[in-house]
Amino acid sequence: MRLIKSIGDWLDARLQLGATIRETAEHSVPRETASWFYVFGSAAFVVFMLQIVTGIMLALIYVPSAGEAWNSLQTLNHSVTLGWFIRGLHGWGSDFMVAIVLIHMVQVFLFGAYKYPRELTWIVGVFLLIVTLGMAFTGQVLRFDQDAYWGLGIGASIASRVPLMGPPIVNLMLGGPIIAGATLSRFFALHVFVIPGLLIAFVAVHLLMVIKLGINEWPMPGRVVRKATYIKEYHELTKKDGIPFVPAAVWKDLVFSAFILLSVAACAVYFGPFGPSGPPNPTIIQTAPRPDFFFLWLYAVLSLLPPSMETPALLIGPVVVILGLLLLPFFFGEGEKSWRRRPVAVLTILLAAVALGTFTRLAGNAPWSPVMDAWSGIPIPAEFLHNRTALERQGALVFQVKQCHNCHSLDNQGGKRGPALDAVAVRLTQDQLIRQVIQGGGNMPAYGKNLSPAETTALVAFLETLHPAGQSPARDASRAVALEPVAGAPASGQP
Amino acid sequence: MTPPAGVTRRGLFMQIGIFLNGIVAVILGVPFVRYLLSPVVHERKGSYDSWVPLGGLEQFPSGQTRLATYRDPVVSPTDGETADIACWVRNIDGQSFQVFAINCAHLGCPVRWFPQSNLFMCPCHGGAYYQDGSRASGPPERGLFEYHYKIDGGKLLIKAGEMPTPGQASNIVREIRPCA
Numbered sequence: 001m002r003l004i005k006s007i008g009d010w011l012d013a014r015l016q017l018g019a020t021i022r023e024t025a026e027h028s029v030p031r032e033t034a035s036w037f038y039v040f041g042s043a044a045f046v047v048f049m050l051q052i053v054t055g056i057m058l059a060l061i062y063v064p065s066a067g068e069a070w071n072s073l074q075t076l077n078h079s080v081t082l083g084w085f086i087r088g089l090h091g092w093g094s095d096f097m098v099a100i101v102l103i104h105m106v107q108v109f110l111f112g113a114y115k116y117p118r119e120l121t122w123i124v125g126v127f128l129l130i131v132t133l134g135m136a137f138t139g140q141v142l143r144f145d146q147d148a149y150w151g152l153g154i155g156a157s158i159a160s161r162v163p164l165m166g167p168p169i170v171n172l173m174l175g176g177p178i179i180a181g182a183t184l185s186r187f188f189a190l191h192v193f194v195i196p197g198l199l200i201a202f203v204a205v206h207l208l209m210v211i212k213l214g215i216n217e218w219p220m221p222g223r224v225v226r227k228a229t230y231i232k233e234y235h236e237l238t239k240k241d242g243i244p245f246v247p248a249a250v251w252k253d254l255v256f257s258a259f260i261l262l263s264v265a266a267c268a269v270y271f272g273p274f275g276p277s278g279p280p281n282p283t284i285i286q287t288a289p290r291p292d293f294f295f296l297w298l299y300a301v302l303s304l305l306p307p308s309m310e311t312p313a314l315l316i317g318p319v320v321v322i323l324g325l326l327l328l329p330f331f332f333g334e335g336e337k338s339w340r341r342r343p344v345a346v347l348t349i350l351l352a353a354v355a356l357g358t359f360t361r362l363a364g365n366a367p368w369s370p371v372m373d374a375w376s377g378i379p380i381p382a383e384f385l386h387n388r389t390a391l392e393r394q395g396a397l398v399f400q401v402k403q404c405h406n407c408h409s410l411d412n413q414g415g416k417r418g419p420a421l422d423a424v425a426v427r428l429t430q431d432q433l434i435r436q437v438i439q440g441g442g443n444m445p446a447y448g449k450n451l452s453p454a455e456t457t458a459l460v461a462f463l464e465t466l467h468p469a470g471q472s473p474a475r476d477a478s479r480a481v482a483l484e485p486v487a488g489a490p491a492s493g494q495p
Numbered sequence: 496m497t498p499p500a501g502v503t504r505r506g507l508f509m510q511i512g513i514f515l516n517g518i519v520a521v522i523l524g525v526p527f528v529r530y531l532l533s534p535v536v537h538e539r540k541g542s543y544d545s546w547v548p549l550g551g552l553e554q555f556p557s558g559q560t561r562l563a564t565y566r567d568p569v570v571s572p573t574d575g576e577t578a579d580i581a582c583w584v585r586n587i588d589g590q591s592f593q594v595f596a597i598n599c600a601h602l603g604c605p606v607r608w609f610p611q612s613n614l615f616m617c618p619c620h621g622g623a624y625y626q627d628g629s630r631a632s633g634p635p636e637r638g639l640f641e642y643h644y645k646i647d648g649g650k651l652l653i654k655a656g657e658m659p660t661p662g663q664a665s666n667i668v669r670e671i672r673p674c675a
Binding site for chain 1: 572580
C-alpha cells in the first residue's frame with residue numbers, strides 16, 4: 001500500500017495532474033442532476049470504449065479485402081476461440097450505442113440542455129450523432145456479405161442522384177467503377193481511422209464543455225433561461241445546493257453503465273453475432289437485401305415515397321433535418337427549459353418516435369416487397385379450391401404460374417405488394433377484373449401480352465369465386481338491364 | 496514592454512517559416528488531392544468501359560431471357576468474387592438482343608426474371624419491369640439499364656465496366672421504349 005502511494009507521488013510530482021483530476025472529479029453539480037435521467041451520456045461513452053476494445057480485437061483477425069473478408073468472418077465465427085462472442089459484442093454494442101445516443105439526445109432536448117450557454121455542446125452532439133450513424137453504416141459494410149454488397153449499391157444509387165456531382169461522388173465512394181476491392185478498403189479506412197478519429201475528437205470537446213460549463217440543471221417550470229443572468233444563477237445553484245460529482249452523482253452512472261455492458265454481453269451470448277449472410281458474390285441474385293436495424297426506417301421510406309418525391313426527399317430531407325438540429329439552439333437559446341412548459345417539443349419527440357417506430361416495424365415485414373417464391377412455395381389454401389369448377393381451378397393454376405401470388409395474398413399468405421384478393425369479387429365486377437388483369441394500372445403490371453384469352457377467362461373465373469360466404473359478388477347493374485330484354489323476350493320484347 | 500514597430504528580425508524569420516510551410520503544403524497537398532481523386536480522374540474513368548464477352552450465341556436461345564455473367568474489365572487483385580457481374584440477356588428473335596443490367600433502376604438491387612409472367616421483379620422495394628425492360632410498376636422512375644451489345648465471331652459482347660446507377664448511365668443505352 002505504501003509502495004503504491006510512493007509510486008503515485010513520484011508520478012504526480014512529474015505529471016502534476018493529480019490536483020486537476022481531483023478538482024474535476026469533485027466539482028460541484030446541482031443536487032437534482034444526480035438522477036437516473038442523467039446516465040445516458042456516460043453510458044454512450046462506455047459503450048464506445050467497448051467498441052474500441054472489441055474493434056481492435058476483431059482487427060487482429062479480420063482481413064479488409066473483398067476476396068477474403070467474408071472468409072475471415074467465418075473464421076472468427078467458427079475457428080477462433082470466442083471469436084463469435086467478440087463479433088457479437090461489437091455488433092450488439094453498435095446497436096446499443098446508436099440507441100443510447102438517441103435516448104441521450106431526447107433527454108437533453110426535453111430538459112432544454114441545448115439552451116444558453118450549452119449551444120456548442122448540443123451542436124457537437126449533433127455531429128456525434130452523425131458520426132455514430134456513420135460508424136454503424138460503415139461497420140455494416142465491413143461485414144462484407146450480400147446485404148453489405150447490395151447495401152452499397154443502394155448507397156451508390158442514392159449518391160448518384162446528387163445533381164451534376166452524382167457520378168463522380170459514386171466513383172469516389174466506391175473507389176472505382178464497381179463495388180469491389182477498393183470499396184471495402186476505403187470503408188475499412190473510414191470505419192477504423194477516419195470516423196473514430198472524428199468521434200474521439202468530438203467526444204473530447206463535448207466532455208470538455210460539459211465540465212467547463214457545468215451539467216445542465218434539473219429544469220423547473222418557471223425557471224427561465226436569460227443570457228444576462230443564467231451563469232450567475234447556475235453558480236449560485238451549485239454553491240447553495242450542490243454536491244460533488246464524485247462520489248455523490250457518479251455512482252448512478254457506474255451502475256447504469258455496468259448494466260448496459262452486461263446487457264450487450266447478454267445479447268451477444270443469447271442472439272450471437274450478426275451474420276455474415278451469403279458471400280458477396282454479385283452473380284448470386286437469389287437474395288433479398290435488408291439493412292441493419294437502425295436503417296430499416298429508411299428502407300421503409302424509400303419504398304413508400306411516391307417515385308417523383310423520392311430524389312428531392314432523399315437529397316433535401318437530411319439537409320433540412322441536420323440544419324434544423326444545428327440551428328435549434330440559436331432560435332430557442334433562451335426561455336423555459338422544462339418539458340412541462342414546452343408542449344411543441346414533447347409533441348415533436350412523440351411524432352418522431354411514432355414515425356420512426358412505425359417505419360421500422362413496417363420494414364420488419366416489408367409489405368412492399370414481392371414474395372419472390374410465393375408462386376412456387378405457397379399453395380392456395382384448400383377452401384379456395386373446394387367445390388370449384390374445372391375452369392375456376394384452371395384459373396387458380398394460372399394465378400400461381402403467372403406469379404400473381406408474389407404480390408397478392410390469399411388468406412393472409414403470399415405477397416402484400418398488391419391488395420389481398422380474398423374478397424376481390426365483391427369489389428370488382430367481371431368486366432373490371434378483366435380490365436385490371438389485362439391493362440394493369442394502380443401500380444400493377446399489365447398482363448395482356450402474357451396471358452392467352454383462355455388463361456384470362458380461367459383466371460377471372462377463379463377471381464370471381466373470391467368473396468365471403470353469404471356476400472354476393474359485385475355485378476354491373478347496367479349489364480343486367482342490357483340482358484333483360486333477351487331474358488324476357490317472349491313477354492315484353494314484341495309489341 | 497511594447498512590441499517594436501515595423502519588421503523585426505525574429506518576426507521576419509517566423510514569417511519566412513510560415514511561408515516555407517505554405518509552399519510545402521502546396522507541394523504535398525496537390526499530390527494528396529490527386530491521389531484521393533484517382534477514381535474520378537478523366538483518363539482513368541474513360542477506360543472503365545470496354546467490350547466484354549458474355550459467351551457464344553448458342554447460350555441464349557431465341558425468344559428467351561437468360562442470366563449471363565462476366566468478369567469486370569477493370570479488376571484489382573483484391574476484388575475476389577465481387578468482380579463477377581451478372582446481367583440479363585434477352586434474345587428477342589434470334590437476330591436482335593437486349594442486355595439488361597442486373598441492378599434495379601430504383602436503388603440497384605438485383606432484379607429477377609420470371610419467364611412465366613414475363614416480368615422482372617425486384618426483391619427490395621418492389622419494382623417490376625416488362626420483358627423489354629420498360630417499367631411496369633413500383634418505385635423505379637425508368638426502365639432497366641440496358642448495355643450496348645455487338646456480335647463478333649459467334650459471341651455476344653457488351654460494353655460494360657461501370658455499375659449503372661440512376662444518375663449515371665452515360666455509357667448505357669438510356670432510352671427504353673415505354674410499353675404501349
